[in-house]
Amino acid sequence: MIDIKNKWALITGASRGVGRQVAGAMAQKGCNLILHSRKKANTDAIKAELSSFDIKILQVEAELSDIPRVKALAAEVETLSGGLDILYNNAAIMTPYNNDIYTAVEDEYILSFKVNTIAPIVLCNAIIPAMIKRGFGRVVNVTSGIKDEPQLMAYAASKAALDKYVYDMTPHLKDTGVLMNLMDPGWLRTDLGGPNAPNAVESVIPGALVPVLLNDGTCGKFFHAQDYRE
Numbered sequence: 398m399i400d401i402k403n404k405w406a407l408i409t410g411a412s413r414g415v416g417r418q419v420a421g422a423m424a425q426k427g428c429n430l431i432l433h434s435r436k437k438a439n440t441d442a443i444k445a446e447l448s449s450f451d452i453k454i455l456q457v458e459a460e461l462s463d464i465p466r467v468k469a470l471a472a473e474v475e476t477l478s479g480g481l482d483i484l485y486n487n488a489a490i491m492t493p494y495n496n497d498i499y500t501a502v503e504d505e506y507i508l509s510f511k512v513n514t515i516a517p518i519v520l521c522n523a524i525i526p527a528m529i530k531r532g533f534g535r536v537v538n539v540t541s542g543i544k545d546e547p548q549l550m551a552y553a554a555s556k557a558a559l560d561k562y563v564y565d566m567t568p569h570l571k572d573t574g575v576l577m578n579l580m581d582p583g584w585l586r587t588d589l590g591g592p593n594a595p596n597a598v599e600s601v602i603p604g605a606l607v608p609v610l611l612n613d614g615t616c617g618k619f620f621h622a623q624d625y626r627e
């Protein structure tokens with residue numbers, strides 16, 4: 398496992414759910430944090446909660462369906478951190494459950510792909526080249542194990558496209574010091590997962606940190622956080 402003390406991480410969607418758990422776990426390891434949500438005020442509570450740790454905590458805001466804003470966010474976090482070490486692409490939206498699987502849902506596909514696929518890819522494409530120049534980086538793209546649920550196809554397809562990005566970019570990261578992987582948190586009781594999910598949100602730790610702490614060169618792997626439950 399690598400030491401992430403004094404490194405800088407951006408966690409998108411850090412205000413609640415998985416992102417909030419990841420932020421807490423990284424703070425415990427001494428990592429400086431840039432907490433993202435749509436409004437800075439949304440990360441005030443987690444920032445206050447983590448204030449006892451000897452780390453720097455900054456807040457940024459961006460609506461991830463606004464792609465020009467995402468590009469600006471990438472530049473902003475590079476400047477704020479002086480060079481990001483860890484990019485944790487966690488934020489996502491889930492489209493409504495469509496019982497009629499043949500309903501025309503163009504708008505849902507467009508929104509899902511903007512927030513869940515294009516925004517994380519824009520952040521990767523902006524930040525990974527700088528990580529390569531510096532010879533170090535850890536990128537985690539949060540995906541989903543969802544399958545055989547056409548009622549949520551806009552969400553599922555947006556995550557599948559993100560998986561494809563990671564798999565096909567992997568050979569280009571060989572020997573760069575940058576490792577990019579996928580992390581499926583499992584079905585959790587969060588705002589996105591809903592109250593009927595079998596797992597508490599806390600169960601995502603320690604698994605969600607495994608692709609951050611890698612020191613064995615693993616890249617392009619699909620990690621299941623629930624496999625690491627203690």
Ligand SMILES: NC(=O)c1ccc[n+]([C@@H]2O[C@H](COP(=O)([O-])OP(=O)(O)OC[C@H]3O[C@@H](n4cnc5c(N)ncnc54)[C@H](OP(=O)(O)O)[C@@H]3O)[C@@H](O)[C@H]2O)c1
Nearest residue numbers: 410412414415434435439461488489584585587588589590
């Ligand atoms: N929960 C599950 O069962 C489950 C299962 C498989 C995969 N996942 C994945 O795990 C990740 C986290 O899910 P979660 O359950 O923790 O979700 P969540 O509790 O709903 O939290 C979503 C986070 O994303 C941010 N966000 C939402 N829409 C946004 C937008 N349009 N622009 C910018 N930020 C936005 C929210 O920030 P605000 O404060 O601004 O709202 C919030 O911090 C997602 O990638 C999800 O697909 C979750």
